[in-house]
Amino acid sequence: MSKADAVAVVLWIGVTMYAIFGGADFGAGLWSLLAGGRDRGRRPRELIDWAIGPVWEANHVWLIFVLVVLWTGFPSAFEAVFSTLFIPLSLAALGVVLRGSGFAFHHNARRARGRLLAERFFGLASVLTPFFMGTVVGAIAGGRVPVGNAAGDRVTSWLNPLSLMIGALFTATGAYLAAVFLVSDARRARAPDLERYFGTRAIVAAIVTGSLAAVGLFALDRHARYVFDGLTAEALPLVILSALCGISVLVLLHRRALRGTRVLAAGAVAAVIWGWAIAQHPYLLPKELTISAGAAPSATLTALLVVFGVAVLLVLPAIGLLFTLTQRGVVEETSGPSPLPSEGEA
Amino acid sequence: MAFTLGFHIILASLGVALPALMLIANYRGLRRDDPDALKLAQRWSKAVAVTFAVGAVTGTVLSFEFGLLWPAFTGRFGAVFGVLFAIEGICFFLEAIFIAIYIFGWNRLSPWTHFWTGVPVVITGLGGAFSVVAVNSWMNQPQGYSPTTGKVTSAEPLKVIFNPAVPYEVPHMILAAYLVTGFLVASIYAVGMLRGRHDRIHRLGLLIPLTVACIATPIQFAVGDTAARAIAKDQPIKFAGMECVQKTSTHVTEYIYGRCTSSGVKGGIGIPGFDSFLVGWSTSTRVIGLDSVPADDRPPANTMLHWAFDTMVGIGTVLIGLGLWLGIGWWRKRDFPQTRWFLRATALSGVAAVVALECGWIVTEVGRQPWIVYKVMRTSDAVTHADGVWITFGVILALYAALGAALIVTLLAMSRRWRSADEEDDGVPYGPEPAPPPDLATEAPR
Numbered sequence: 001m002s003k004a005d006a007v008a009v010v011l012w013i014g015v016t017m018y019a020i021f022g023g024a025d026f027g028a029g030l031w032s033l034l035a036g037g038r039d040r041g042r043r044p045r046e047l048i049d050w051a052i053g054p055v056w057e058a059n060h061v062w063l064i065f066v067l068v069v070l071w072t073g074f075p076s077a078f079e080a081v082f083s084t085l086f087i088p089l090s091l092a093a094l095g096v097v098l099r100g101s102g103f104a105f106h107h108n109a110r111r112a113r114g115r116l117l118a119e120r121f122f123g124l125a126s127v128l129t130p131f132f133m134g135t136v137v138g139a140i141a142g143g144r145v146p147v148g149n150a151a152g153d154r155v156t157s158w159l160n161p162l163s164l165m166i167g168a169l170f171t172a173t174g175a176y177l178a179a180v181f182l183v184s185d186a187r188r189a190r191a192p193d194l195e196r197y198f199g200t201r202a203i204v205a206a207i208v209t210g211s212l213a214a215v216g217l218f219a220l221d222r223h224a225r226y227v228f229d230g231l232t233a234e235a236l237p238l239v240i241l242s243a244l245c246g247i248s249v250l251v252l253l254h255r256r257a258l259r260g261t262r263v264l265a266a267g268a269v270a271a272v273i274w275g276w277a278i279a280q281h282p283y284l285l286p287k288e289l290t291i292s293a294g295a296a297p298s299a300t301l302t303a304l305l306v307v308f309g310v311a312v313l314l315v316l317p318a319i320g321l322l323f324t325l326t327q328r329g330v331v332e333e334t335s336g337p338s339p340l341p342s343e344g345e346a
Numbered sequence: 347m348a349f350t351l352g353f354h355i356i357l358a359s360l361g362v363a364l365p366a367l368m369l370i371a372n373y374r375g376l377r378r379d380d381p382d383a384l385k386l387a388q389r390w391s392k393a394v395a396v397t398f399a400v401g402a403v404t405g406t407v408l409s410f411e412f413g414l415l416w417p418a419f420t421g422r423f424g425a426v427f428g429v430l431f432a433i434e435g436i437c438f439f440l441e442a443i444f445i446a447i448y449i450f451g452w453n454r455l456s457p458w459t460h461f462w463t464g465v466p467v468v469i470t471g472l473g474g475a476f477s478v479v480a481v482n483s484w485m486n487q488p489q490g491y492s493p494t495t496g497k498v499t500s501a502e503p504l505k506v507i508f509n510p511a512v513p514y515e516v517p518h519m520i521l522a523a524y525l526v527t528g529f530l531v532a533s534i535y536a537v538g539m540l541r542g543r544h545d546r547i548h549r550l551g552l553l554i555p556l557t558v559a560c561i562a563t564p565i566q567f568a569v570g571d572t573a574a575r576a577i578a579k580d581q582p583i584k585f586a587g588m589e590c591v592q593k594t595s596t597h598v599t600e601y602i603y604g605r606c607t608s609s610g611v612k613g614g615i616g617i618p619g620f621d622s623f624l625v626g627w628s629t630s631t632r633v634i635g636l637d638s639v640p641a642d643d644r645p646p647a648n649t650m651l652h653w654a655f656d657t658m659v660g661i662g663t664v665l666i667g668l669g670l671w672l673g674i675g676w677w678r679k680r681d682f683p684q685t686r687w688f689l690r691a692t693a694l695s696g697v698a699a700v701v702a703l704e705c706g707w708i709v710t711e712v713g714r715q716p717w718i719v720y721k722v723m724r725t726s727d728a729v730t731h732a733d734g735v736w737i738t739f740g741v742i743l744a745l746y747a748a749l750g751a752a753l754i755v756t757l758l759a760m761s762r763r764w765r766s767a768d769e770e771d772d773g774v775p776y777g778p779e780p781a782p783p784p785d786l787a788t789e790a791p792r
Contacts, residue, residue: 050786060402061402064438067410067413068428069432071424072428073425075424075428078417078420079418079420079422079424082410083732084732086734087734089410090414090738093414149421150730189782189783189786190787190789192789193788194786297499299502303503311435311436314436315436318443321443322447322450325451325455
């Protein structure tokens with residue numbers, strides 16, 4: 001494996017993390033949007049608000065990680081993608097900012113007045129960002145991003161059947177992940193009605209996602225030959241793995257046996273992402289730019305790998321520390337008297 | 347980009363310096379057994395979390411802008427300056443984790459252990475500031491890559507990281523973060539005191555940040571002076587733009603404000619020979635003028651650039667005066683001056699410091715034009731060839747207005763709750779995950 005390949009792996013780890021955690025966050029926003037009016041949607045939204053929790057924007061870290069590794073390790077690919085795909089990426093960024101203002105409103109608009117408006121706003125953002133990220137991926141896979149400063153078509157690159165399909169697939173995937181996570185959260189909150197509510201939605205989302213993925217394969221066959229060939233050859237084991245994970249989740253949900261559903265759902269998504277990478281290998285931009293041709297100079301790649309290594313050494317123990325403390329704190333809390341009611345809803 | 351950066355820089359300054367204020371209050375609270383100081387520290391830690399979270403959003407937008415607005419710049423030089431952003435990323439991630447530990451650890455960890463979990467927040471804040479400012483420094487003093495034209499094929503990361511502008515740009519920004527944060531926080535408590543709230547929380551809340559800011563400001567002045575002299579040497583056209591020096595000459599007049607025209611400065615207050623003196627400690631120092639380079643190699647909007655510089659220096663001078671006022675009051679009465687005038691001045695100092703901060707950024711960014719990488723790449727060559735930039739600008743403008751409003755509303759609401767003694771910390775970003783709302787449960791606990 002070359003240094004450039006190693007950096008590509010680092011990049012892909014970031015992409016996977018963002019897809020899972022960011023996807024789940026956006027999916028939750030979508031469910032919030034679809035939850036219905038003020039009364040009907042109150043309980044699901046309450047669960048979602050609690051479940052997303054105060055740490056939602058840790059997801060941005062993965063996004064920034066991906067952007068930084070991309071522009072440092074593969075700068076010409078970064079330039080090509082961001083210039084040709086100016087429109088969908090701007091819209092995705094818009095979604096990110098909307099989501100960002102979201103938490104501030106949310107924290108404050110416990111009063112019902114501003115709240116429903118805020119919910120609608122963020123539901124919108126939750127659809128925008130994954131959808132347009134998906135169109136970007138579709139454009140890349142479809143070979144519509146040439147090297148250079150906005151050298152590709154700024155409209156048809158993302159406004160075409162394949163790109164739009166993948167956009168829909170991303171949104172559905174986010175909804176799927178969120179629903180699966182929320183079923184477990186509902187169980188923790190001891191709300192069996194919400195368990196059923198999100199359980200149904202998880203199953204529906206799984207079927208929708210699976211169907212979109214299948215249609216996506218057809219679209220890839222027609223519009224992105226190289227990637228399709230890769231998916232049906234080298235990457236086939238991962239595609240099958242993804243399908244198997246997805247089916248297992250369906251079975252477990254049906255049986256209300258929640259243990260492992262989150263890991264398997266995340267696994268299904270991760271498998272597809274790595275499958276895509278392997279299918280596209282050795283191209284960053286099929287069939288324009290290979291990983292080695294688009295890679296930064298050797299010293300930069302080394303520096304990037306060193307920084308990543310240091311990050312793992314420093315960050316993992318820190319996360320471990322936080323996790324241990326939270327677990328200890330939770331244990332202390334639940335072993336005491338019943339928790340104080342949270343500050344009134346009104 | 348200037349707009350989003352101008353917003354981000356305020357939040358980032360708070361993210362860098364507010365944790366330090368929080369720890370100072372924490373330390374005092376533990377050392378002197380002072381529950382008011384501890385309460386301040388706890389409240390400030392939550393304010394850190396909120397501003398940090400919003401700062402993360404604005405930071406994400408900036409990352410997108412590197413690609414959306416300047417793809418050619420990032421495409422050509424991303425491999426050179428990118429490593430610094432990777433380092434900043436680690437610092438940011440660690441800062442987020444430790445602020446979460448710190449907030450969570452209140453009353454759950456032993457007091458001194460808890461204090462020490464806040465220290466990494468300050469250190470990583472400094473690290474992040476260093477990395478990001480080092481990128482800007484590199485843009486002003488590019489080195490550590492080759493070849494000098496066309497696609498970069500080799501880089502020397504250490505030379506990029508430790509480029510010649512770092513020794514003055516980095517301290518200048520870090521000190522700016524501390525003085526802006528100090529004056530802003532102090533001004534909030536000053537307003538509270540002007541409204542009749544004279545409790546100990548307000549006193550301490552004013553004194554701690556104001557002291558930090560008043561110590562930082564004179565040091566910042568000296569660093570700024572050094573920076574200006576360095577720029578006169580390394581980026582003479584930027585300096586000429588800042589000071590409206592048209593012709594290369596000696597005995598150059600220093601102008602305070604005034605209008606910069608191609609035939610000299612009109613209006614303003616002129617101090618003969620002073621500009622030369624500031625550059626080289628002698629009125630016969632030669633200062634390079636704007637006409638030593640062709641017109642399209644000069645920075646635009648000279649008058650605005652000059653006014654921004656003079657405003658920044660002017661505000662800095664006034665703030666030093668505020669520091670002296672505090673210092674003299676302390677020396678005489680072991681307390682800050684109890685007059686309403688002092689409180690009013692402090693109340694204004696926060697906004698003034700922010701204005702100085704933004705002026706400083708205008709100076710360095712506009713002054714560097716027409717270059718995005720000084721003498722290497724023009725801004726006009728770095729910009730995207732996609733259309734629609736103005737539309738996105740309009741949208742971002744509207745959104746940031748909303749975001750800013752939301753942030754201020756949130757902080758105000760938090761302060762209102764604190765006043766009514768409601769210290770719940772669920773829902774704070776990075777705070778502990780609250781227990782599930784009990785009214786969600788429809789079955790009994792197991």
